[in-house]
Amino acid sequence: MNIENLVAKTLADLGVRTIFGVMGDVNMYMVERFVAGGGDYVGAFNEAGATQMAMGYASITGRIGVATATCGPGFTNTLTSLIEGEKAHHAIVVLTGQARDDRRGFMQTVDQRALTLATGAGFERPDDARDIQASLVRASQRAHAELRPIVYELPPYNLHTTIDAPYKAVSLDLRRPKTALEAGEAWDNAIGIIATAKRPIILAGYGAVLEDAKDALLQLSQRIGAPIATTLRAKDYVRGSAADLGLMGLSCRAEAVDALLASDCIIAFGASLNTYTTSNGTYLNGKRVVAFNNLAFDTDKYAIPDVTIQVNLKAAVEYVIQGLDKAEIERSGFIDEDVVIKARKAIQQRRTLQKAEFNAPGFLSYDKAMRVIDETVGQRILVTESGRYKYSAWHNVSVDDPRRFIPSISYGAIGVGLGHAIGAAVADPNATVILAVGDGGMMNAGLSELKTIQNRKLKVLAVVCDDGAYGTEYQKFAERGVDPDFTRLEQPDFAKVATALGGTGIRIESVDDLPRLKTAIEQWPGDGLLLVDLVVDTRSAE
Template sequence: MKTYEVAAAALSKQGARTIFGLMGDANLAYVGAYVENEGGEFVAAVAEGSAVSMADGFHRMTGEVGVASVTHGPAVTNCLTALTEAVRARSEVLLITGGTPDVRHHFQALDLEGFARGAGAQYLRVRRPDDAPGDIAQAFVQVRAAGRPLVLDIPYDLLERPAEHTSVPHADGGRTKTAPDRDALDDALGILLSTRRPLILAGRGAVRAGARDDILRLARLLDAPVMTTLLAKDLFHGEPENLGIHGNLSSGVAAEEIARADCVLAFGASLNTFTTDGNALLRGKSVIQCDDRVDAVGRFGLVSLALIADAGLAARAMCARLAEAGHTSPGIRRVTALQGKLTTAGQRSYRSITGGGTVDMRDAMKWLGEVLPSGTQVVTDVGRFSFAAWKHLDVTPGRFTVPGTFGSIGLGIGTAVGAAAARRDVPTVCVAGDGGGMMGILELSTAVRYELPLVVVILNDNCYGAEYRKLADLGLNTRHSEVAWPEFGEVGRSLGAQAVTVREEKDLAVAAEAIANGTFPLLIEIKADPARRRPGKSI
């Protein structure tokens, strides 16, 4: 067998059921063999960076390793932003490429190990044809064990050389659930019981650990409210202890309670600057950080106590330890008082600005949450628009993600295509602004080619929203941030998708019917006012 055939068989053996990418000299042989000989699926993206975003989205929604493959040289450099996003999001992504032919001054030569290092990814090179099966298995092991992307280099010159087809077992390499140390557990409970107003915060790690019910049981034993990070949004939806998102997306009532809290117990939350407002929201409080990764603890600020454990096991052990000690719930006086405040605050809500040919983004997101079927996957891009989605769009915990850890707009649609390819029994919705949407819209054609159940919602205020606001704050002309885009509906239809343009509330019914009928891929453009003015003042 040739090395490329052995590589294709090894990828299939290690559980790669879908590979995202673009073909070129460095990968076309093993990608072709993977499809033809192994029955694998290859999803061809429009751009290499989008292929990495797709692999990232695939992992975020399944927990499986997301695999992307591109050729050498500029194909690799085109992946830098998406790969850096995956690194910072701790996504399990394997990016396969290959060194250029070993000739003097090859025009596409690139230091692949240096590239990987620059993005923060791991690097592994296949050095001999017979090493390919073992090295591919090792790559999967390292990605799973480290929870960090890896760049696998299968040099071009090896691909057509003979290789031994050694059978390498499927390598799991996943992390085992870590139980909490008993002494550390007692120390944590000692801190919690010595404080008067503890608050419990759950992050993405708590969602992945399935820790929801155990955390709620602990909260009830402590009469403590619960909050989440953005990526754990709606984990406690409908529960009386729920105060929503912790950080700059908090409600007024939640913000007041955060300020009064004297202890924060965080499960599977990184406590990054968005969650803690640059650590300001934790200042003066006892902070207990529970995470199954040692390097995640204290990464963004000092903590009082580290509890290295799986979120679910830790919360369950805390409840059991309290029961052993004869601890009983102090009642729900604090939670009841907070619920009363939340009810009063909810009655005031916000003042809609729908009218005059534009729709309030908040209204649009509330509507979207009402019409999407249960279990829908939701991906949001980042930008000024995203606050409307994050605050007003209800989601299914574990099926919501934001490719925004690197602060780049434009990654949303690619990530959503990967999520849609991973799970085709429910719709996947990408909410994007017009700027980021225009960057990624060509990947709508990928969803069309593979008949994916994708809905792209563009909140279009014809500008780069954050820059619009900042220019206005500086007293400068906002026109520098404004863009006269083509009609997104027309662009969507030209790429083969169905499209609906929403200018008034009645147009939402047309979009809702398209979603209900499974008219996918579907693009919905929501016309919005960049200045967020009152109705009747046309733009």
């Protein structure tokens, strides 16, 4: 079997059904063999987008995402995406190869290993031709276990070279190790802190989502009388329950702040307690903190809990409840205090806004448009990226499972949301993928990938929050008394761009246009791009 067939067949054995990429000398024959064997290849226009597509795909499917790029400039186009993937814990493999070594000074030569490691991603390459299959399995297993991108680099072999060895079927072990419960001082301290807390809050992170620990956390909430807040990645995890306190951190609603500050104990499950979740540590001040982690998140990297225990989360909840029951610890009752009840009611009122407010007088706002979208779109996946509009999307567009929400903000980059949205749409063609993106982010991403949506007939609703500027910078300059007009951007009419690329575009410029937005979504067949150019006043502060 030659190398290109070996790689393609190994990927198929590992459960890879889709590869996103841009072809070149080092990967084109492998891609052809993968497609010939029944695989699906999604051709992107840029390697950055292809890598993001693999991350979006992995987020929705729970499987390893795979992207491919040629050597040199093709690979270096992936670097920002790799950093986003490492910070967001996306399990993907990026297939590439070394540049040719038969000519001194070959123009596409670069140290791809050094660049990879600088992004925080992992790196694998085979020792020799006989190690190709084993090293590719190793790269895939590492991506799953380490929850980060792994770059797999083939040396500069002739891919048509035959390997003199029989093919061996392989598989990927997708199980995650379960940490056994061991009684000890850490557990005694954890249960003691929870037992003595008067105003505890449970914090659910993405680790809890991945373990499906929702029912266990609701059970603990009932036992100790604690409301449940979530990290951004766990958005809407307990939405609709009596314990729901919404997001915790810099992105939380104003209504929840008093309750978060009144707490005396945070019990975190699968959360890294990073600076954004803790609002630069503000929400941990004066509190005892117990952290239960089931993944390779380094909690101590951001905050130092009083107790940290690496453990299966559902087992941890059961153990804590048994300990509280054995000691006959009474329920705290914090969930029934006025400060918590007030917060929960305010959050619910904001979420169930009356339709009449859609037509309230005043300028068009992101909030109003996002509520129309939330009301109108059925089964959905929500993708956002950095920009001042993101809070409106997070607070007004709900998801039925946090795994169907991809924030794409872990590196603070713009231009990364579009690729994630395409990968998500490939992963679940029946869902509407709502992409909320700024006008600067859309241009930064490269309008070319909009054509990928149309080429594949993907069900993507792209909402371009178009304030005609880099809006955050505009506001900061204005607040300092500096004329911010130089932050304005001469943007195209995005609706016309979408139409020119074969999709459907609609331009929304006032509150009066919102019924037209609703009608456009309802009449859209979902067989390609629907782009909404949501034009708002640059001066609006939301």
